[in-house]
């Protein structure tokens with residue numbers, strides 16, 4: 001087992017500091033939510049009427065391109081506003097739907113606490129400078145998007161080319177970008193999270209999704225993490241990462257980005 005992948009029974013400030021300072025590569029908290037809730041939410045998302053494609057945003061020649069990596073979503077994603085004006089339908093849609101989407105999951109989970117409500121509270125309690133829903137545009141954003149991979153035939157796409165997530169928006173100043181993933185359904189074989197222990201990529205650099213660039217060939221040996229159902233995994237998304245291919249069943253996680261501001265306050269968003 002890689003010594004930079006830390007498994008613990010709870011999130012601690014010390015472990016978060018180590019992750020944010022790049023001393024550890026991933027923080028794993030098994031059984032973060034119950035099997036009961038994982039199963040209930042899996043059924044809820046698989047049958048959700050608003051399930052839609054969740055493309056990855058790629059910066060190509062200074063333009064944002066959205067690429068289908070075989071991931072669908074329930075919930076709204078900030079990247080749907082990229083390249084659009086502040087008064088555009090895309091902006092309005094994102095901000096109008098953010099809080100209702102959070103409340104919908106809260107209601108579905110009641111009387112249990114919703115996974116991202118729990119995470120937000122715990123982060124705020126544990127992290128001295130505090131944690132809250134991001135408000136990059138002066139408005140509350142979405143947290144806890146559901147990432148539903150139920151098109152296994154497309155899952156080779158997230159394996160083929162590692163990616164990194166680094167917010168490009170001007171005016172948003174964060175010194176690190178991380179993500180929290182809570183896994184509610186996993187395929188028996190495959191679907192591992194693959195991580196590379198290299199320095200975070202500066203946000204002004206981009207890796208083209210081109211067949212001429214084989215990032216896997218350049219990168220050192222990767223580390224695989226096979227999350228269990230109910231597990232929380234926090235990673236540094238500015239480091240290259242990928243999801244391994246799987247051939248049957250589905251893989252569902254609840255996810256948000258965590259940005260560390262210059263004053264150390266944590267901003268959480270999708």
Ligand SMILES: O=C(O)CCC(=O)C(=O)O
Nearest residue numbers: 165179181193237243255
């Ligand atoms: O689904 C996963 O395991 C990784 C998700 C991911 O790419 C991210 O959180 O940035």
Ligand SMILES: [Fe+2]
Nearest residue numbers: 164165237241
């Ligand atoms: Fe990612």
